[in-house]
Amino acid sequence: MSRVLDALRMIWEIGWLRGLVVGFVTLTVVMLIAAFTIWFERKWSGRMQNRPGPTERGYGGWLQIFADFFKLLQKENLTPTATDRRLFDFVPPIVVFVVLSSLAVVPYVPQGPAADASVGVLLALAISSLMVFPVWAAGWSSNNKWALLGAMRAVAQSISYEIPLVLSALVPVILAGSFRLTEIVGAQADWHWFAFWPPGPGLAAFVLFYLSSLAEANRIPFDIPEAESELVAGATTEYGGMKFGMFYLGEYVHTFVASSLAALLFFGGWEGPGPDGLHWMLAKALILTASVIHVRWTLVRYRSDQLLRLCWTYFVPAALVLVFAAGLWRILAGGLA
């Protein structure tokens, strides 16, 4: 027994092997979380709408997602002839790659598993903002007008909402005085969560961050790139089978990662009553994900021009004011010392 443990410890010592194992475990867990988010969404939306949601497969229908997964695996791998074949086939793996790679810099516990980069916030936001490229490529390569319209809307929306997203993420950065995510969490120790302390700008920044990340993840009321009542299925109109499955999964992983980031920036990450750790982080991220789902099944969506006007006339100025206020707080409260 001890030999096995020794061998495991030896493997653990080798950096790249450890990274491989930890990365594999993290990705599996996050994908499972995303899958269960889908199940949760179907149950929750059912409850919101006076219906039971999936019930027949497994207890409470929890096996339903696996049925969907196995079904999608077996579907014909269909590439329409009029598409730009190479790009079309290349896009879905890219979506999954992009959303999962943003996990590389989002720590769930102080020790990792993510790289604790000195510009972690920027890196996480930058990677997740890369999502617009595969969506755009999907719309472009599909050779379908609905997909193209969806892709163009996605580009316009992502570029606009990047700005309030990054600016509102700057508020905790200024308050903590660091771009490092672990240090931002550390600055929120003793219940000084940035969502509530300093009162006012923190909460407002969280609301901005939350709404902007809704827009980034294309969720209702900002889901105009998908808009299935207008644009059939938006950029993914031509995708079927597992290729669509990757988009589907990527969307939920994206939501979860954005929620995790919000939990880190504004809700003290793994801090909480009792022992700190992964459980608090996951609980916060999941609660935020659930709220995204709740919002989705409550509201109708904006029109694209209203969406952009909302961004440029309300969100961006508000975010600028908040950044200024955070700086002021830092000077007045003597935080610079």
Add this chain to the structure above:
Amino acid sequence: MPDDVLALFRTRLGLEEVPPEGPFVPPETLPDIVAALKEMGFLLFLYCAATHWPATENRPEAFTVAYGLRRPGPGSSTARLRVRIPADGSIPTLSGLFAGADWQEREQYDLVGIHFEGHPDLRRLMLPEDWEGHPLRKDYAIDTHHFPWR
């Protein structure tokens, strides 16, 4: 029909008695009479219904086109009139006067095969553009086949 409409029909058409289903109007005066009715407040376009009358011993093949207009508001009333045209005749369009006549006339053109003169966009409305024949004519068999779908 209200009295002012009856009076209009009497003066314009020189009729003694106006039947309740509407007088027959010569095709060339149709736009004028309908324009006069529109001035009198008959603003709502109701229907344009063409009927095919196949040839019998007593009469040659012919079409009648019936029009209906409504005066909206409390105490609403209708004005109805008809036009009789020969088998190869045509009838002036009302689509310039009433936007609603546009599609109704296209439908009658499609299903009955009446040519509306001056219609800006006289295409088939219901059936595919390459359809042969006009189904509401009495000589059109109801179960006509259409390869390869039926």
Add this chain to the structure above:
Amino acid sequence: MAVDETSRTFVHPLYGWLEKIPGLSVGLTTADAVLSWGLEHSLWVFPMATSCCGIEFMATMTSRFDMDQFGTFTRPTPRQCDVMVVAGTITVKMAPRVKRLWDMMPEPRWCVAMGSCAISGDFYRNLYAVVPGVDTFIPVDVYVPGCPPAPDHVHAGMHVLMEKIRQVRKGTFRPNADPAAREGLLRPSIPRIGDPDRDPALSRAQAEAAFRMDPGCQVTPRSEDERDVP
């Protein structure tokens, strides 16, 4: 594209690879059972709703009946769907579009004819503009009769489809090939798919017509998968 409707079997390329590995038969049967189970219980519907049955199909999706119980929901694009529910009358003008949407769906796929118009044209079947049953141009797996069928009937139809998928995957499905069963049935003006009288040229003509559409439409498809619908 000439669709060979009579032998609609689809083999995923993955299976060919797996069969070459020795000693995998036990694993393969288990995997096959799991995959069949997935195929059977995740039926995403493309609602080919044209008329009254479409409204009842909408009612089928709603809270009182709720198709999501057994994992069925609608997707707006045929590429992501497994079942086409043809709900409503199919006219001559619409038929090429239905055919084309059906051809856009990836295998394995199934078709449910909901309502008597989709089954046989019902009391419009002798009319110049109405197709006498959707199975004169696409293969239908389950027929749900009614005008329109009540939502619970549609549920029953979906469960019948699941049973059929299970039997087809197990290889126990036996279609009713008894010619005596067809005796005395009213037959449409076009032979149905699977009818021995059906001329292959008819399938070809229908497939071609599905890409020609109507002349006023100005659609000149570059290939079979170029699409302007939906």
Add this chain to the structure above:
Amino acid sequence: MVDAHPSHEPVAPALVEVSGLSLPAAITHLPRPDPYLNVEDYEPEADAMALNMGPQHPSTHGVLRLKLFLDGEICFKAVPYVGYLHRGVEKLLENRTAIQSVPYVDKNDYVSPLTGELALVMAYEALLDVEPPPRAQVLRTILMELQRIASHHLWLGTFCLDMGGALGGGSSVFLYNFRERELILDLLEALTGQRMHYNALMVGGNRHDVPPGWEEKVLATMDRVEDRLAEYEAMTVDNHIFRSRTVGVGVLDPLLALEAGAGGANLRASGVDHDLRRDAPYAAYGQVDVRIPVETAGDCYARFLVRIAEMREAIRIVRLLVSGIPEGPIGALKPPRHVNAVKLPPGEVYVGIESPRGELGTYLISDGSPIPVRVKIRPPSLHAVSLLPYLCVGATVSDIVVILGSLDPILGEVDR
């Protein structure tokens, strides 16, 4: 973003007289786009894109096909194509007797089959000069109003579905609406035995008498439906996104609406005070004082408000009538033994009734044989769809979906 919160006091709008009608001045004589615009003439350098919407599209409400010519996402020309559900009902009715033809018109406007039946049956009754007994008249009126509520429920549900998507808040409103629609369908099922396509009326009266306890059930359902209406208002009127999507979108000139033959809520939302239930009463509408809701803004939001008010009004009418259904027979004629039982006299009639979508008329020519020579159904939805080339110009694709939904066309009725 346009904001018109319902708590604002309504301002009496300036009116303008047109041919004896008072219409709201702000939206009358709006510039009309050219529906026959040649696409080549529209700025040849612009990157115009032709977009085919339908006939199978999640929000075309059936099989409507809209060919949109877009400049960016703004539409500059819209060409509707209909006929994808052309089932030749008029040809069929020319081959059917009065008894046989009722089920066919059920399928025209499949969202409110009873109004279709009534329009046809009343035309035959006018031709035969038959007056249904008072019990049948009152029952018909109740059925029409129940059908109106059910139809508007379906409309509101699909309207929000268009705005919020099948996987989002829109579908929540949609499912809530269907919950109440099911209650009304239960009432109609109890009476006729069918959820749709009731075949409940026939020449000279009704086919089905009231089952025991039906009146109490109707009253209880009406209470529930009225309670739930407030819920829908909370989800729509109080929702800023809903208002910003509908206020000022798809403004319909009342003159254009009249000339195009539009009816129902589309007309009344543009300030035309016209409803056949009050202006040319039929069935038992003469016995009740029908209040007609009229809005003057002419946009999608006004159409929404009118329909909600119509639902309340329908509930009131049902409550008023259901407690006092007169006793007596439900048919004026002997129950028919065979299909040719009703002999038609020669003549021509036109009868129009107020369906949930506007004036639904039947024009009937008979030459004395058991089957009519010509039956023309005047569909309000056809005229509503023919407004699209005017309303879609200048709107985005998102708006077009909302405009189309707000007009409430039923494609079965458009194509017949």
